[in-house]
Amino acid sequence: MNEIIRTSKKGNLIVISGPSGAGKNTIVNGLLKKNKNIWLSISATTRLPRGNEKNGIDYFFLSRKEFESKISKREFLEYAEYNGNYYGTPKSNIIEKLNSGVDVILEIEIQGALKIKNLIPNAIFIFILPPSMSELIKRLTARKTETKDKIISRFRIAYKEINEVTKYNYVVINDVVEDAVSKVNSILISEKCRVDRIEEVYLGNEEEEIHEILVDKNLENIDIDI
Numbered sequence: 727m728n729e730i731i732r733t734s735k736k737g738n739l740i741v742i743s744g745p746s747g748a749g750k751n752t753i754v755n756g757l758l759k760k761n762k763n764i765w766l767s768i769s770a771t772t773r774l775p776r777g778n779e780k781n782g783i784d785y786f787f788l789s790r791k792e793f794e795s796k797i798s799k800r801e802f803l804e805y806a807e808y809n810g811n812y813y814g815t816p817k818s819n820i821i822e823k824l825n826s827g828v829d830v831i832l833e834i835e836i837q838g839a840l841k842i843k844n845l846i847p848n849a850i851f852i853f854i855l856p857p858s859m860s861e862l863i864k865r866l867t868a869r870k871t872e873t874k875d876k877i878i879s880r881f882r883i884a885y886k887e888i889n890e891v892t893k894y895n896y897v898v899i900n901d902v903v904e905d906a907v908s909k910v911n912s913i914l915i916s917e918k919c920r921v922d923r924i925e926e927v928y929l930g931n932e933e934e935e936i937h938e939i940l941v942d943k944n945l946e947n948i949d950i951d952i
Contacts, residue, residue, distance in 0.1 A: 732926040737763070737829040738917055739820075739846055742910075743839045744854035745884030746809075747865040749900040753854060754833050756907035761914065764829045767820055770796070773811040776871040786816070804845070806837035809879055813838060829914060836887050843893065850917055852910060853894040857901040859884075 744750050758764055770786040772793050781787045788796070793812045796802060805814030813835050823830050832842065842849060856862040862884060866877045891897055896913050900906040 730927065731924050733918075733923040734925055735827045737824040737827050738914065739824060739842075739849040740764075740829055740831045740914065741839045741842055741849050741851045742831060742833050742854060743836050743852075743894075745856070745862065745887045746880045747862045747869075747884070748854040748856050749865070749903065749906070750833050750854050752903055753898075753900060753906050753910060754831060756903060757831070757910060757914075760907060760911050761829075763827070764831055764914075765819075765823050766831045766833065767815060769832075769834060770802070770805075770814045770816060771811055773813075776869065788812075804834070804838040804841040806835055806841070808835045808837060809876070809883060815842075836890050840890070840893060850913070851894040851896070852913060853891045853897045854906070855888070855891070855897060855899045857899055 742750055742754060754766060758766060768782065768784075768786060770788050770793060772788055772790045773785075775781070775784070775787055779785065779787075790812065793805075793814065796814070796816075797805060801816060801818075802814040803817045803820065805812060807813075815832055815834055815838065820830055832839075834842070839851060843851060856865065859881075863877075863881055866872075866880055872880075898906050898909045898913075
């Protein structure tokens, strides 16, 4: 039997951001394991790799000169400067993935997310928060990849960034990682059921016959076999 409605087959653009140390990357990795219809757009940055981060997998690590060259060639969907480094979203592959029905995740800084919101207001914007500010400072310190001054700078920026939460569609507190991943995945599933994704309401022959029976003036004299 044909479906009664036809919905958009295009993928959703999902923007995930939050303060440094909130656990965005951990949640995204959990989503990629849980939901096979998601593709992660890899961001470009001029910051140095941390720990075991690899070029082309975690980020595209670029020199400042390389990044600015790509800016001049309009190769970024958005870019922003954060804590002394550039971060940007390459345009390549995103439109192709969305048109093929794949959901695309952008894990980006808040400045960049707000630029995307102006360009693509119907994207899904999810803000990740730590359970507390004391937990946030613990997470930043535990990385052991940055100087004390850098950590203090990130913490100050986090205070300002949290004020932007009302510009997002959803907020998820990352206390227990598995719970946070499940919540974000539930958001993505529910977004597929939005009424504004309906492209056509389909009534086939069977539905039309039922309708004609129900509106017939002699309805009370007819046996309806549905």
